[in-house]
Structure formats: C-alpha cells, structure tokens
Amino acid sequence: MAFKVLKPGMLTLLQDLGRHGYQHLGVTSGGPMDEVAFLWGNSLLDNDDNAAQLEITFGMLSLEATxxxxxxxxxxxxxxxxxxxxxxxxxTYAVKAGDVLTFQQPKFGLRAYLAVKGGFLAEPVLGSVATVIREQLGGFTGKGDKLQKGDLLPYAPTQQHTPRHLPRLAIPNYDQTEIDVVTGYQYKSFSGLDRAHFFSSAYTLSQNCDRMGYRLDGRPIGKxxxxxxxxxxxxxxxQIPSDGQPIILLKDRQTIGGYPKIGCVTSISGSLLAQKKPGDKIGFRYMSVDQAERERHLALARIHQWR
Structure with a gap:
C-alpha cells in the first residue's frame, strides 16, 4: 500500500495546496511551487484538487511500488x-506491484509532480500535509521532513486506471521568460527611472533560490x-533590499518583512517562475489586477472544464 523510497532525490516533499489561516501566528502557507502543474496532476486522475502529491525538485528520485x-x-x-x-x-500511467519509478536530472523545467489515484496518505498538521522544512511542519512524518531512503509513502491501492494525457495547447510554456507583475501601493515611492529599469531590464536567477524565495542579479533599483x-x-x-537586487518571495516565505516592495508576481507567473533554475534569465511585464484575476480564473476554468 505504498511506494518504497529507493533513492530520495535532491529535494522531494509531500505537498497539498497549503496551510492557510495561520500567518497571523507566523506560520507560512507552503504548498506546491508550481500550483498549475499540481492542479493538472490531480485533474488527470480525477482526484480532489487538494489531494497530496510529491513535489520533486531536480530529480534523482527512485521509488518501488508495493x-x-x-x-x-x-x-x-x-x-x-x-x-x-x-x-x-x-x-497517466498504470503501476503494478514491484514496478520501479525513477527520475533523473532535469531535461526541461525544474520541478515535477507525482500524483497517485486518491492522493498520498498522511496526517494533516494545522489542516494541511504541506511540507515546510524550516517550520518542521507537514510531510509524511508531520515534522517537515523531506523524503529519506527507506521511507514508505502510503496510498490506497487500486486496479482502476484510465489512460489520459493533456492536450498540447493546455501544457504550460516553460520557455517563457516574461513574468507578470501587479504593482502595489509602495510602487509610487520608487523613482520613475527605477520603475523603468525594473520593467526593461533582464535579471538572472542567482544561486540563492529556494522555496522561500528567489534572489535576482541585475540592474539594481531603489538603493x-x-x-x-x-x-x-x-x-x-x-522586495527590494538595500543592495537594490530584487527578491521574489514564494510559498515558504516569512510572514512579515520590512523591505519596500515594488510589486507582486501573479499566481500564474509564480508557477512559471517555479520551473526556472539558477542562471536562467527573466524579465518583468506589467499586468493590472483585473487582468491577473481574469488570467487565474481562465486557468482554473480550463482545468475544471477539462475534468
């Protein structure tokens, strides 16, 4: 009734859609870095949207089905x-007892999602199984552990299998380098030149990129x-810290901060950003709140309609 972990991979975490309603206590939301891919994974199996999956960063994971x-x-x-x-x-793929599933290094993108029929089984902590290592919450142990060799990952066995694949037009374009940004109330405190530089410059993802946030290297602004x-x-x-190099805060972000913020990446572009690796280049594109809401509603409607 489980996958046995033969090789745990670089960073493999159990995730659902996140732990919400506790930020006032300093507890971050967690959840899948690429929420769009996560939702499609559950849709392919007719799972509940929140059914737990494995988020596999960089690969090197090997599992044996029991x-x-x-x-x-x-x-x-x-x-x-x-x-x-x-x-x-x-x-989708049918898996039999004794089958071995292996992930190598990235060919395209950075994070893959493995969903099983009915979702992986784990006990929620504060209403969620989402793994946040820093806060020692979630995962199969409830203590925020990443996968280890020998772990057993429970699921409800089934012989039911329906071959399915996503239409090519529905597959996200991970080659896209433009990241959509909604400006916030602190945007006007930046000079016109800083705003122009922010939206016209290319930035490189630094080596300091993780689930908490991505630090960028490029033309400094707002120093x-x-x-x-x-x-x-x-x-x-x-956020724009004192060195002027932007930091994009993501799923495992801290709940408060004191740096000025020039804007906010949209949820759809956040999923795209989650597939970028250190060294990749991105640029920013302005989007209104109305446009961002329409984009998200359209993406969710496409998933639910496909179901």
Missing part, C-alpha cells in the same frame, strides 16, 4: 522512467529607498 495504482506526472520533464522505459509528463515598518507579505511579493 501495490498497484494509477499515477500522473505533471510539471518538469525530469527524464522519468518506469521499469527503465521513458515516460513523459502530463500523462536609496528607506526601510519600512515590518508588515505582512503576500505570495509573490517582490
């Missing part, structure tokens, strides 16, 4: 194989900006 099930892969192409045969993301009184931080907030 019971039959149906799986779906979504997100990055990490060179996955089933019993040595190549399998592709955005499809003369004063600090602000610490306040709550939204997903995707773009």
């Amino acid at each position: 019971q039959p099930t149906s799986i779906a892969l979504a997100g990055a192409d990490l060179g996955a194989t089933l019993n040595g045969d190549s399998i592709m993301p955005w499809q 003369d900006q004063p600090g602000i009184i610490s306040e709550g931080i939204a997903y995707g907030a773009i």
Whole structure:
C-alpha cells in the first residue's frame, strides 16, 4: 500500500495546496511551487484538487511500488522512467506491484509532480500535509521532513486506471521568460527611472533560490529607498533590499518583512517562475489586477472544464 523510497532525490516533499489561516501566528502557507502543474496532476486522475502529491525538485528520485495504482506526472520533464522505459509528463500511467519509478536530472523545467489515484496518505498538521522544512511542519512524518531512503509513502491501492494525457495547447510554456507583475501601493515611492529599469531590464536567477524565495542579479533599483515598518507579505511579493537586487518571495516565505516592495508576481507567473533554475534569465511585464484575476480564473476554468 505504498511506494518504497529507493533513492530520495535532491529535494522531494509531500505537498497539498497549503496551510492557510495561520500567518497571523507566523506560520507560512507552503504548498506546491508550481500550483498549475499540481492542479493538472490531480485533474488527470480525477482526484480532489487538494489531494497530496510529491513535489520533486531536480530529480534523482527512485521509488518501488508495493501495490498497484494509477499515477500522473505533471510539471518538469525530469527524464522519468518506469521499469527503465521513458515516460513523459502530463500523462497517466498504470503501476503494478514491484514496478520501479525513477527520475533523473532535469531535461526541461525544474520541478515535477507525482500524483497517485486518491492522493498520498498522511496526517494533516494545522489542516494541511504541506511540507515546510524550516517550520518542521507537514510531510509524511508531520515534522517537515523531506523524503529519506527507506521511507514508505502510503496510498490506497487500486486496479482502476484510465489512460489520459493533456492536450498540447493546455501544457504550460516553460520557455517563457516574461513574468507578470501587479504593482502595489509602495510602487509610487520608487523613482520613475527605477520603475523603468525594473520593467526593461533582464535579471538572472542567482544561486540563492529556494522555496522561500528567489534572489535576482541585475540592474539594481531603489538603493536609496528607506526601510519600512515590518508588515505582512503576500505570495509573490517582490522586495527590494538595500543592495537594490530584487527578491521574489514564494510559498515558504516569512510572514512579515520590512523591505519596500515594488510589486507582486501573479499566481500564474509564480508557477512559471517555479520551473526556472539558477542562471536562467527573466524579465518583468506589467499586468493590472483585473487582468491577473481574469488570467487565474481562465486557468482554473480550463482545468475544471477539462475534468
């Protein structure tokens, strides 16, 4: 009734859609870095949207099934194989007892999602199984542990399998380099020149990129900006610290901060950003709140309509 972990990979975490309603206590939301891929993974199997999946960062994971099930892969192409045969993301596959599922290094993107029929089984902590290592919350142990060799990952076995794949037009374009940004109330405190530089410059993802946030290297902006009184931080907030290099705060972000923020990455672009690796280049594109809301509603409607 489980996958046995033969190789744990670089960073493999159990995730659902996140732990909400506790930021006032300093508890971050967690959840899948690429929420769009996560939702598609559950849709391919007719799972509940919140059914727990594995988020596999950079690959190097190997699992052995102890019971039959149906799986779906979504997100990055990490060179996955089933019993040595190549399998592709955005499809479902039947798995039998004794089958070995392996993920290699990234061919395209950075994070893959492995869903099983009915979702992986774990006990929620504060209403969620989302793994946040820093806060020692969630995961299969409830203590925020990443996968280790020998772990057993429970699921409800099933012989039921429906072959499915995503239409090509529905598959996200991970080659896209433009990241959509909604400006916030602190945007006007930046000079016109800083605003122009921010939206016209290319930035490189630094080596300091993780689930908490992505630090960028490029043309500095707002170096003369004063600090602000610490306040709550939204997903995707773009902080500008004293060195002028933007920091995009993501799923495992801290809940408060005192750097000024020039804007906020949209949720759809946040999923795209989650598939970028250190060294990749991105640029920013202005989007209104109305446009961002329409984009998200359209993406969710497309998933639910496909169901």
